[in-house]
Amino acid sequence: MFSFFKKKSADTPETPAPADSAPAPAPQTSDKPVAPAGTKGWLRNPFASKENVEPSENLPPSSGISSTPPVVQEPQEKPQAPTAPGDRKGWMDRLKVGLRKTGSSISTIFTGTKIDDALYEELEDALLMADTGVKATRHLLIDLKQRVKDSKTTDPAAVKALLADALADLLKPLEKPLVVGQHTPTVIMVAGVNGAGKTTSIGKLTKHLADHGESVLLAAADTFRAAAREQLGVWATRNTVEIVSQDGGDPAAVSFDAVSAGRARGKDVVLVDTAGRLPTQLHLMEELKKIKRVVTKADASAPHEVLLVIDGNTGQNALNQVKAFDDALQLTGLIVTKLDGTAKGGVLAAIAQEKPIPVYFIGVGEKVEDLETFSAKEFAQALLA
Numbered sequence: 001m002f003s004f005f006k007k008k009s010a011d012t013p014e015t016p017a018p019a020d021s022a023p024a025p026a027p028q029t030s031d032k033p034v035a036p037a038g039t040k041g042w043l044r045n046p047f048a049s050k051e052n053v054e055p056s057e058n059l060p061p062s063s064g065i066s067s068t069p070p071v072v073q074e075p076q077e078k079p080q081a082p083t084a085p086g087d088r089k090g091w092m093d094r095l096k097v098g099l100r101k102t103g104s105s106i107s108t109i110f111t112g113t114k115i116d117d118a119l120y121e122e123l124e125d126a127l128l129m130a131d132t133g134v135k136a137t138r139h140l141l142i143d144l145k146q147r148v149k150d151s152k153t154t155d156p157a158a159v160k161a162l163l164a165d166a167l168a169d170l171l172k173p174l175e176k177p178l179v180v181g182q183h184t185p186t187v188i189m190v191a192g193v194n195g196a197g198k199t200t201s202i203g204k205l206t207k208h209l210a211d212h213g214e215s216v217l218l219a220a221a222d223t224f225r226a227a228a229r230e231q232l233g234v235w236a237t238r239n240t241v242e243i244v245s246q247d248g249g250d251p252a253a254v255s256f257d258a259v260s261a262g263r264a265r266g267k268d269v270v271l272v273d274t275a276g277r278l279p280t281q282l283h284l285m286e287e288l289k290k291i292k293r294v295v296t297k298a299d300a301s302a303p304h305e306v307l308l309v310i311d312g313n314t315g316q317n318a319l320n321q322v323k324a325f326d327d328a329l330q331l332t333g334l335i336v337t338k339l340d341g342t343a344k345g346g347v348l349a350a351i352a353q354e355k356p357i358p359v360y361f362i363g364v365g366e367k368v369e370d371l372e373t374f375s376a377k378e379f380a381q382a383l384l385a
């Protein structure tokens with residue numbers, strides 16, 4: 001098992017559709033390949049030949065939905081070996097460097113010689129400054145004082161280690177692997193405010209999935225910004241995966257096409273990239289809801305994951321984004337990016353305290369290897385290193 005995500009075998013029983021899924025008409029795709037019992041979805045001839053590609057071949061004739069033909073390329077490289085344990089060590093080093101801005105002001109509090117009220121007051125200030133939020137800060141201080149009492153420690157340096165334990169326990173509910181393989185395809189819809197890192201994260205995720213032999217299809221459902229489509233197209237070309245995109249038009253239509261094509265071709269994963277928007281732009285939030293509804297029309301059990309990408313730099317505002325996007329879309333997971341450039345990494349504790357939606361991945365840089373699965377213990381240790 002590699003570190004990036006967990007894969008359930010294709011014969012795992014399917015989970016029921018989300019409760020809010022509207023009873024959608026059965027998709028009209030009839031040629032969905034069925035994996036023989038015991039085979040893994042991604043071992044089946046995953047890429048259609050160029051001649052057979054008809055982007056809208058499985059759409060209901062009346063849907064009026066069209067897209068530019070997906071780019072279909074044969075994979076050039078064999079999937080790489082699973083991530084070596086040493087890679088996780090390298091990640092830990094990058095995580096420590098990335099979280100330095102957030103962690104250093106907290107760590108310096110434990111350089112004194114006494115554990116007293118002044119230390120706890122300074123810690124409270126530092127946690128609040130790191131955008132941990134009032135509730136999570138209060139929780140951490142109460143928990144920490146209890147741990148100090150129980151351990152009878154008198155050394156401030158030991159208190160730092162106890163804080164790391166308290167933080168890891170608080171963050172633990174956010175730790176959950178992204179599962180693919182329970183559905184073919186696993187449809188993952190990705191949303192977020194402008195510039196949060198959606199496309200970059202999708203690109204990195206695509207690379208990891210493709211490297212591990214998963215067949216991926218990308219949906220460029222940001223039909224407004226040509227640069228966004230091009231950016232996604234670069235990731236598609238680089239990883240030789242298919243992409244459904246369209247110049248202008250309805251993002252829901254592109255998403256429908258992509259999910260239908262993903263079903264018809266037995267793809268393992270369909271990743272839907274949506275345009276950035278603020279939760280206050282109500283018409284754009286309605287558009288997101290429509291994309292989700294239409295995806296469900298293409299596959300009654302989809303989307304299987306609805307992810308929000310948040311920029312760690314935005315601190316407490318990111319928590320507000322989580323709440324607003326969750327209200328609109330019923331999020332299943334988060335990707336927190338840009339933790340490398342921020343002193344506000346405490347927001348993860350605020351999310352754990354107030355809106356504990358799983359954090360599938362965190363990003364600490366622009367390079368592919370700078371996005372990894374979230375581990376509560378690693379995060380707490382790296383933050384207070």
Ligand SMILES: Nc1nc2c(ncn2[C@@H]2O[C@H](COP(=O)(O)OP(=O)(O)OP(=O)(O)O)[C@@H](O)[C@H]2O)c(=O)[nH]1
Pocket residue numbers: 192193194195196197198199200201222228275276277309337338339340341362363364365366370
């Ligand atoms: N430092 C740092 N930069 C990142 C990280 N993730 C993404 N970025 C950068 O953030 C910028 C915006 O990323 P995009 O992926 O284009 O963001 P987006 O959400 O798709 O943007 P829109 O489509 O405009 O909404 C790019 O310059 C990325 O390289 C990260 O973890 N750390």
